[in-house]
Structures are given as structure tokens and as C-alpha cells.
Amino acid sequence: MSGAPGALGASDGAAHGPGDGRAFAGLDLARAPGDAPVAFGGALGPDVLLAAYRRGLFPMPAADELASAFNEARFEEAVASGEVALLPGTASPEDDPYALAWWSPDPRPVIAPDGVRIGSRLSRRLRNGLAWWTSADRAFERVVAACADGREPVWLTPELRDALRRLHDCGAAHSAEVWEGEELIGGVFGVRAGPVLSLDSMFNRRPDAARVAVADLANRFGAAGGRLLDAQWDTPHVRALGAVPIERRRYLAELAAPADDVRPPAPDALPAARLGTSGGRSRSRAGGGPGGGAGRRRRRR
Numbered sequence: 370m371s372g373a374p375g376a377l378g379a380s381d382g383a384a385h386g387p388g389d390g391r392a393f394a395g396l397d398l399a400r401a402p403g404d405a406p407v408a409f410g411g412a413l414g415p416d417v418l419l420a421a422y423r424r425g426l427f428p429m430p431a432a433d434e435l436a437s438a439f440n441e442a443r444f445e446e447a448v449a450s451g452e453v454a455l456l457p458g459t460a461s462p463e464d465d466p467y468a469l470a471w472w473s474p475d476p477r478p479v480i481a482p483d484g485v486r487i488g489s490r491l492s493r494r495l496r497n498g499l500a501w502w503t504s505a506d507r508a509f510e511r512v513v514a515a516c517a518d519g520r521e522p523v524w525l526t527p528e529l530r531d532a533l534r535r536l537h538d539c540g541a542a543h544s545a546e547v548w549e550g551e552e553l554i555g556g557v558f559g560v561r562a563g564p565v566l567s568l569d570s571m572f573n574r575r576p577d578a579a580r581v582a583v584a585d586l587a588n589r590f591g592a593a594g595g596r597l598l599d600a601q602w603d604t605p606h607v608r609a610l611g612a613v614p615i616e617r618r619r620y621l622a623e624l625a626a627p628a629d630d631v632r633p634p635a636p637d638a639l640p641a642a643r644l645g646t647s648g649g650r651s652r653s654r655a656g657g658g659p660g661g662g663a664g665r666r667r668r669r670r
Contacts, residue, residue, distance in 0.1 A: 482591025
């Protein structure tokens with residue numbers, strides 16, 4: 370887990386700002402690499418971050434100077450040739466553009482809102498009285514902190530975490546939490562860009578709690594009118610969750626779909642057992658569209 374030019378839409382919950390995506394205006398993703406960063410540089414902030422997600426990009430900050438130097442050594446020829454863009458917008462000439470990479474993988478793994486694969490074993494556990502419950506947006510910062518804890522390489526830097534918190538405050542970033550009593554045992558978070566929810570990271574402190582969190586957030590997002598979940602990286606893990614890879618151009622088309630009727634996920638406390646009643650896959654009231662059809666064939670992240 371871990372769009373289109375123009376100002377940020379109010380429906381995404383973010384205010385317009387002076388840095389809202391201008392640095393991305395010249396990027397041509399039709400010609401950008403699918404297995405490498407498409408750009409380096411720029412600056413993190415909530416407006417810029419949401420503009421990036423709306424263009425099909427997500428950030429990968431370098432953890433330290435060594436990681437930044439590795440980026441430079443690996444990709445400086447691609448930058449020099451123009452294959453990978455170098456963005457304007459760093460705070461000062463002394464800033465290191467290789468400290469911030471922007472990715473847009475091709476293909477892109479996606480999951481239909483009703484397409485998260487729970488699996489028969491977990492479904493049985495949920496149906497047989499596993500005493501977990503779920504919520505949305507109740508503990509966003511705790512979920513992000515848990516996702517960052519002990520992860521290598523470190524990409525959830527303090528600057529990125531601050532930008533994500535501010536996006537959450539204005540309604541554009543969401544989390545789902547899994548609880549055992551009052552203990553937070555699993556969660557997932559991501560950023561909504563129009564009709565797509567891009568999943569950034571997840572964690573669990575009990576086996577399968579992260580899977581339940583993804584299924585729960587997908588269920589809530591689908592019920593709120595969402596069309597697609599983006600798992601970002603195509604890996605065996607996200608395929609096991611139900612993701613299916615689609616071409617980047619198709620993913621960008623999904624991002625550009627109308628989203629006026631997409632609402633925030635409902636925050637209600639709900640029993641996790643409800644997710645185990647659908648034969649191993651989560652179910653929502655939403656339809657699906659093109660992503661939904663792909664998701665029914667196979668799911669992911």
C-alpha cells in the first residue's frame with residue numbers, strides 16, 4: 370500500500386493553497402517510468418500531497434542523507450536524461466532534491482470496495498465470536514504511528530506524518546481501526562483522491578487484524594460511494610488481500626471519475642464479525658464500476 374492538473378477540489382476536504390500541485394504541472398505520466406520514481410524534489414505539505422495523489426503519485430521521502438545519496442547515485446543519469454523529472458519547489462537551493470521521491474507504479478494494484486479477500490479461516494473465526502470491533506477515523510494518528518514503528522526503510526518521516534495529519538484534519542485522509550476491548554490491535558490508513566482511496570500502510574498486533582482493518586475500510590468506503598482502493602505496490606501480499614493490477618492509464622482514468630457523491634467513511638463502532646459473513650470477501654453497498662469488475666476477478670492489498 371505502502372490525477373489531473375488543477376486546484377484541489379473542495380470535495381476532497383482540502384483548502385486551496387499556493388503550492389497545490391504546481392510542481393507537478395509539467396509531468397507526463399504517459400512517458401514516465403513505471404518501476405522507478407517519476408520525479409524527485411519539491412516540498413511536502415497537505416495541499417501538495419493531495420495534489421500528488423490526485424495525479425496518481427505518492428511520496429517516498431528518504432530516511433536520511435545516506436538514503437538520499439543512494440537515490441542520487443542510482444537515478445542521477447535518468448534525471449540528467451529527462452526520463453525522471455526534477456521538480457521545482459524546494460525551500461532553498463541548499464535542499465537536496467533526492468531526499469523526496471515521487472512514485473507512480475505501472476501497473477497499479479487496485480481493489481474493488483467489495484473485493485477484499487478475507488479467507489475462509491478468518492471468516493470462520495469472525496463468525497464464531499472473535500470479539501473484535503472496528504471504527505474509522507477514531508485514532509488516525511495512532512494508526513500512522515503504529516505503521517511507522519520499527520519499519521525499515523523509514524519513509525513515514527516526521528514531515529510526511531505532519532502533512533498526513535493535516536490532511537486528516539481537513540477530511541482527506543482516513544483510517545480504520547481494529548480493537549480488542551479498548552486495545553488498538555490493527556489498522557490501516559490512506560488518502561482519498563476523488564473516488565479512489567489510496568492505502569498507504571497498515572499494521573497489526575494480532576494475526577489478521579490488518580486484514581480486517583483493510584476489509585473494514587473498504588466496506589465503509591464502498592458504502593460511502595467510493596469506487597476503488599489503490600494498493601500502490603504490486604506485491605504477493607496485496608494480491609493475497611484481493612488486489613488486481615491494472616495499467617496506470619486506466620488507474621488515472623479512475624482517478625478522474627466524478628466524485629461529488631463520495632462521502633467520508635462512516636465512523637461508527639461496528640462488530641468485526643459482520644465482515645465474516647460473505648464467504649471470504651468483504652461486501653459493501655457500493656457498486657464498483659471498472660475497478661469493481663476487475664476486483665471481482667481477483668483482489669489485492
